[in-house]
Amino acid sequence: MSSDRERLASACPTQHPPSTVQLAHGGGGRRMRQLIEGVFLPAFANPTLLARHDSAVVDVVPDVTSRGRVALTTDSYVVKPLFFPGGDIGRLAVFGTVNDLAMAGARPLHLTAAFILEEGLALAALRRIVESMRDAATEAGVAIVTGDTKVVDRGKGDGVFITTTGVGLVPPGVDIGPHRVQPGDAVLVSGDLGRHGIAVLSVREGLAFASPIESDCAALASCVAALLAAGVTLHCLRDLTRGGLAAALNEIAMDANVGVLLDEPAIPVSEPVRGACELLGLDPLHVACEGRMTLMVPAASVERALATLGSGAARIGQVVEAHPRVVVLKTGLGGSHTLDLLAGEQLPRIC
Amino acid sequence: MSSDRERLASACPTQHPPSTVQLAHGGGGRRMRQLIEGVFLPAFANPTLLARHDSAVVDVVPDVTSRGRVALTTDSYVVKPLFFPGGDIGRLAVFGTVNDLAMAGARPLHLTAAFILEEGLALAALRRIVESMRDAATEAGVAIVTGDTKVVDRGKGDGVFITTTGVGLVPPGVDIGPHRVQPGDAVLVSGDLGRHGIAVLSVREGLAFASPIESDCAALASCVAALLAAGVTLHCLRDLTRGGLAAALNEIAMDANVGVLLDEPAIPVSEPVRGACELLGLDPLHVACEGRMTLMVPAASVERALATLGSGAARIGQVVEAHPRVVVLKTGLGGSHTLDLLAGEQLPRIC
Secondary structure, X not given: OOOHHHHHHHHOOOXXXXXXXXXXXXXXXXXXXXXXXXXXXXXHOOHHHHOOOOOEEEOOOOOHHHOOEEEEEEEEEOOOOOEEOOEEHHHXXXXXXXXXXXXXXXXXXXXEEEEEEEOOOEHHHHHHHHHHHHHHXXXXXXXXXXXXXXXXXXXXXXXXXXXXXXXXXXOOXXXXXXXXXXXXXXXXXXXXXXXXXXXHHHHHOOOOOOOOOOOOOOOOHHHHHHHHHOOOOOOEEEEOOOOHHHHHHHHHXXXXXXXXXXXXXXXXXXXXXXXXXXXXXXXHHHOOOOOOEEEEEOHHHHHHHHHHHOOOOEEEEXXXXXXXXXXXXXXXXXXXXXXXXXXXOOOOOOX | OOOHHHHHHHHOOOOOOOOEOXXXXXXXOHHHHHHHHHHHHHHHXXXXXXXXXXXXXXXXXXXXXXXXXXXXXXXXXXOOOOEEOOEEHHHHHHHHHHHHHXXXXXXXXXXXXXXXXXXXXXXXXXXXXXXXXXXXXXHHOOEEEEEEEEEEOOOOOOOEEEEEXXXXXXXXXXXXXXXXXXXXXXXXXXXXXXXXXXXXXXXXXXXXXOOOOOOOOOOOHHHHHHHHHOOOOOOEEEEOOOOHHHHHHHHHHHHHOOEEEEEHHHOOOOHHHHHHHHHHOOOHHHXXXXXXXXXXXXXXXXXXXXXXXXXXXXXXEEEEOOOOOOEEEEOOOOOEEXXXXXXXXXXXXXX
């Protein structure tokens, strides 16, 4: 419940601006207007947002000649804690959704942002998150064009949950998805695995590693655009979030009805992440990233793809006709075993 | 925390399908796939959703000749309780977002839906909500094309929060918003006020009224389309949600820099709602609706607008040059007073 002092501040809104989120901030009244004008509008200011109507009206199709199809994606972010080495929930909420657009080959255009705030959240924390979203949106080249704020009572939320929805434009001729995957395709990853999950876990569990591990949280859209510009044929892209590489490849294998054969020694995992995983009994192939993707490309595109992705990328396996819907891992010792989906996730609330 | 039996069920996923939401349902693994395949896909099935890629790729522009602008809107729904007379959180999440599109004159096309589930939510309740969303989407003529599911630990959420984002098409020539409001415009409402707020409150507080009050929860898009088809000039539309009529008119008065003069006896409030408000000490002008809107139209369009809206609608006042940014209420007794924004909301978590 609110303290007496907070109640008083709520009753006298012009005299004591509160330092924490209150139920009144979600009520559609003066306090909500103050929150929007004081926190959200200054950070996200753009003409569409400033029109302040119930809907943002945008020109999705920039010009008639480049008429493409529109990609739509939505994700809620409930990561705990809100701030972690290398990022925070705001950065994640922008990049995560931008990345889902990029996985369809779409150029991200617009984001919407809906906040569910818990009564009692420090306004300073909210401001820090919103400013981080602003910076991430600028970095990814998208505008936050409309939003929403709700407040739930103390103990019915957890600080802040953010839902972002992204709208992007798929260039004519681009068609990326599991339906295009075929036996013979090479399986690549864009960089080393597992940093995001371990970075979040380290704060949550109060662990200190010899080498600090920062989240890999990053936008992948410019990387996908560079691959398309370089003429790489992209059959399928998938960013590695919940469930890590194992979940992404199992999903694709099931949806495309193909097998995947991985070469374990080729899978890039940094020494600090490997060490942390050993210490914690985790398998890095199941740990979430937030700025990495797996790619399925035809053999002829492998070299060009790896050159465009840069030194962190690797070819880690191939799509096969044998064992459809199953991912098999060939170990360094010559053995092999199935890499399955976990029932759930080793680390809940990672994104 | 989970009971031992739930933990066991989680460890043996094929033997004991759980009856409640578990953290594993949000983990990106097998349990999440079961939830998506068992609950969401059967209800929302459409070819775009079934493609199951990170982004839904849609044709927003149905044909080149009707090229219009695109409207985007997002809202989180945190209503408590989840089920109330006349509706539930799912119906609200569809209609609320469809209505925000309609307020820009847009024809709703696509919805996205993101769920934040609390560990322990009964799957039967989730199924009921999802089926209600399916029915509401069918009624409103929109498709749910992509979605997301996150699970938070027990005590860190409140059953289910839903964020929907809507994409609509604004027909060429349609331009509706506060910037078009001008002195002389008539102020209308599409029906009687306050039913949604009172219906929610009645369940929350365990009140039983002599006449049961059902939520006015409804989609307004077909109504707006009918007004446009009838040739009504619409300057501004605003659905009456949090903060009720008072909040909507104060927002518009501030954003358009005009005054609003209301004729209190003309404002339609049903007898049961009026009685409940008196009993509870609430002002019906501040109570939320979820299927009502206020309209600003030029004098020449009033008759046609009222005829199209039907018998529940009323002309309740006008836009004036005097007292800019202030809403004034002329009472039945000849007096007048300012109708202000509340600091917060009389009834939190109403939507």
